[in-house]
Amino acid sequence: xxxxxxxxxxxxxxxxxxxxxxxxxxxxxxxxxxxxxxxxxxxxxxxxxxxxxxxxxxxxxxxxxxxxxxxxxxxxxxxxxxxxxxxxxxxxxxxxxxxxxxxxxxxxxxxxxxxxxxxxxxxxxxxxxxxxxxxxxxxxxxxxxxxxxxxxxxxxxxxxxxxxxxxxxxxxxxxxxxxxxxxxxxxxxxxxxxxxxxxxxxxxxxxxxxxxx
Amino acid sequence: xxxxxxxxxxxxxxxxxxxxxxxxxxxxxxxxxxxxxxxxxxxxxxxxxxxxxxxxxxxxxxxxxxxxxxxxxxxxxxxxxxxxxxxxxxxxxxxxxxxxxxxxxxxxxxxxxxxxxxxxxxxxxxxxxxxxxxxxxxxxxxxxxxxxxxxxxxxxxxxxxxxxxxxxxxxxxxxxxxxxxxxxxxxxxxxxxxxxxxxxxxxxxxxxxxxxx
DNA sequence: AATAAATTAAAACAAACGTTCAAAACTATT
DNA sequence: AATAGTTTTGAACGTTTGTTTTAATTTATT
Numbered sequence: 001x002x003x004x005x006x007x008x009x010x011x012x013x014x015x016x017x018x019x020x021x022x023x024x025x026x027x028x029x030x031x032x033x034x035x036x037x038x039x040x041x042x043x044x045x046x047x048x049x050x051x052x053x054x055x056x057x058x059x060x061x062x063x064x065x066x067x068x069x070x071x072x073x074x075x076x077x078x079x080x081x082x083x084x085x086x087x088x089x090x091x092x093x094x095x096x097x098x099x100x101x102x103x104x105x106x107x108x109x110x111x112x113x114x115x116x117x118x119x120x121x122x123x124x125x126x127x128x129x130x131x132x133x134x135x136x137x138x139x140x141x142x143x144x145x146x147x148x149x150x151x152x153x154x155x156x157x158x159x160x161x162x163x164x165x166x167x168x169x170x171x172x173x174x175x176x177x178x179x180x181x182x183x184x185x186x187x188x189x190x191x192x193x194x195x196x197x198x199x200x201x202x203x204x205x206x207x208x209x210x211x212x213x
Numbered sequence: 214x215x216x217x218x219x220x221x222x223x224x225x226x227x228x229x230x231x232x233x234x235x236x237x238x239x240x241x242x243x244x245x246x247x248x249x250x251x252x253x254x255x256x257x258x259x260x261x262x263x264x265x266x267x268x269x270x271x272x273x274x275x276x277x278x279x280x281x282x283x284x285x286x287x288x289x290x291x292x293x294x295x296x297x298x299x300x301x302x303x304x305x306x307x308x309x310x311x312x313x314x315x316x317x318x319x320x321x322x323x324x325x326x327x328x329x330x331x332x333x334x335x336x337x338x339x340x341x342x343x344x345x346x347x348x349x350x351x352x353x354x355x356x357x358x359x360x361x362x363x364x365x366x367x368x369x370x371x372x373x374x375x376x377x378x379x380x381x382x383x384x385x386x387x388x389x390x391x392x393x394x395x396x397x398x399x400x401x402x403x404x405x406x407x408x409x410x411x412x413x414x415x416x417x418x419x420x421x422x423x424x425x426x
Numbered sequence: 427a428a429t430a431a432a433t434t435a436a437a438a439c440a441a442a443c444g445t446t447c448a449a450a451a452c453t454a455t456t
Numbered sequence: 457a458a459t460a461g462t463t464t465t466g467a468a469c470g471t472t473t474g475t476t477t478t479a480a481t482t483t484a485t486t
Contacts, residue, residue, distance in 0.1 A: 008463080022332075026240040030444065040465045042446085047463095051444065114331055117388050118324065119235075158409045161390070165382025166375045168389065173378060175330050196371045200417035207416025208409055221433080243474065253435045255476085260433095264474065 009047050009057075011037040017058050018105060021112040025055055056123055059116065062109055063127045069096045073138060082145040083202065089139060090167055090201075091194045097171040098190055107174065114172060139163065146202070147209040159205045166197050222260050222270075224250040230271050231318065234325040238268055269336055272329065275322055276340045282309045286351060295358040296415065302352060303380055303414075304407045310384040311403055320387065327385060352376065359415070360422040372418045379410050 004010070015037035019028040030051055034041050048054040071092050077085060100110040116124045140151040143159050150156070169176075170193050217223070228250035232241040243264055247254045261267040284305050290298060313323040329337045353364040356372050363369070382389075383406050418424070 024237045024239060026237065029442080031442090041444090042465060043463085045445065045447095111331065118327055118331070120388075155409075158406070159413065161382055161386065162379045162410065162413050164389075165379045165386060168386070169374055169378025169381060173374065173381070175333075176377075176381065177374070193371070196368075196421055197375065199421045200372065200375050203416040203418075203420025204413035205416075208412045242472085244472095254474090255435065256433085258475065 008037075008039055008043055012039055012043060012047065012054065013058055013061050016054055017062065017112055018108045020055065020058060021108040021115065024115060025051075030054075056121075058112070059121065059123055062112060063124070065109075066096060066099075069099050077138075082142045083198070085138070085142050086146075086163075086201065087194065087198045089135065089142065090163070090197045091190070093135075093164075093167045094171060094190045094194055094197075100171075110172060136160075143205055146205050149209050155209050159201075159208060162204055163197070163201045166201065170197065221250075221252055221256055225252055225256060225260065225267065226271055226274050229267055230275065230325055231321045233268065233271060234321040234328065237328060238264075243267075269334075271325070272334065272336055273340075275325060276337070278322075279309060279312075282312050290351075295355045296411070298351070298355050299359075299376075299414065300407065300411045302348065302355065303376070303410050304403065306348075306377075306380045307384060307403045307407055307410075313384075323385060349373075356418055359418050360424040362422050368422050372414075372421060375417060376410070376414045379414065383410065 012033065016028070016033045019033050019036060022028075030041055030044050033054075034043060037043075044051065044054055048057055074080065074085075074088060080088070097110070097113075100113060101107045103109070116128075120128070137151070139160050140156055143149070143156045143163075144151040147156070147159075225246065229241070229246045232246050232249060235241075243254055243257050246267075247256060250256075257264065257267055261270055287293065287298075287301060293301070310323070310326075313326060314320045316322070329341075333341075350364075352373050353369055356362070356369045356376075357364040360369070360372075
């Protein structure tokens with residue numbers, strides 16, 4: 001069984017990703033997908049059993065690609081300054097999801113992902129959780145260390161939303177920025193964005209908690 | 214022509230909003246919508262011409278509801294301190310969109326809106342812009358006044374993304390927070406959230422620009 | 427109360443859809 | 457070169473979909 005990049009399976013998955021992203025599961029038709037992949041309609045039944053199986057294969061492929069860019073929590077985390085841990089967290093977030101805009105597909109993988117966040121399938125939820133869950137407590141701990149507040153306090157929880165919200169928006173906010181008339185072009189330079197988010201957030205958390213530091 | 218809240222048109226629009234939100238335009242079927250509204254399938258043709266017309270009526274109704282909660286730029290804006298202007302902007306954003314979670318529909322209007330942001334229809338884009346456009350320059354000016362930086366500078370642009378990103382996430386981020394294992398329950402208390410975002414952002418903009426103030 | 431207009435109801439239709447299947451084409455093995 | 461297994465093809469099928477249509481019912485007007 002060939003599994004090269006130009007195999008029938010790969011061609012169909014690639015085409016399906018783009019069309020699912022644009023039109024959703026119901027909106028995309030198997031004929032349309034096969035035409036885009038230059039394959040016959042029977043190929044979906046043969047390689048993926050049915051349309052649903054194809055969709056799951058697309059989800060799987062995207063999440064596996066995302067896995068490759070995933071860094072685990074660093075080993076020397078306990079010895080790192082909270083500022084450095086925050087920088088690491090923000091950078092890994094921007095890298096992991098910012099990658100979805102590379103590859104010349106005009107961000108179709110990102111749109112597919114946003115669709116899944118809006119209506120998560122079981123597969124997506126499980127896999128997404130498995131490599132994302134550690135970040136919650138990690139971030140709460142960082143803010144706690146920065147401010148001296150307890151990790152369970154509402155100020156820390158709200159600050160976490162502020163920080164994740166910034167990260168999310170620097171990556172996925174293009175659609176909204178377009179509607180608001182803003183430009184998100186600079187979101188491409190990951191290190192510059194990360195630096196901004198870290199500095200902004202350090203100032204933010206100290207402002208909301210009145211941290212002496 | 215009756216236009217009461219229990220008219221056939223209203224019943225169908227209400228039911229359609231929920232089903233469009235859950236399943237998208239293609240995923241929703243007219244039979245399903247009419248069954249939910251307890252009306253016959255012919256009603257859609259009679260009142261909205263076709264499914265597309267119904268969708269546009271739903272969009273229109275949602276945007277009109279949104280319009281009612283829209284405050285224009287305040288008259289005494291030029292005399293207000295930038296901090297007060299920021300507070301006004303954040304509060305009006307949270308009020309306007311936070312409303313989408315009220316009404317006991319479990320946020321279906323919000324999900325409908327997120328779908329439109331993901332794949333904007335022409336109607337939506339035009340109407341959304343018409344009552345949202347002023348906020349861009351207004352926000353850039355606030356940050357400029359707070360920091361002394363030029364409104365066109367990249368620091369100001371990035372700070373604007375940070376602020377809008379926070380607002381957006383405090384309102385719409387529930388889906389993502391669920392995936393991340395966070396709670397967004399406190400997002401309901403608008404004034405508390407607004408206060409947080411303003412304080413956090415004031416600290417943030419000063420940190421990234423090194424404002425003396 | 428009678429008539430006209432507007433609305434509702436449900437059956438019928440045509441188009442589009444996902445799926446199936448038998449034949450053809452291709453690959454690998456002997 | 458012959459054969460067995462794998463993959464590809466595209467027409468055919470049954471279902472679901474949006475829409476239309478015609479009759480029944482309700483509402484408004486005289």
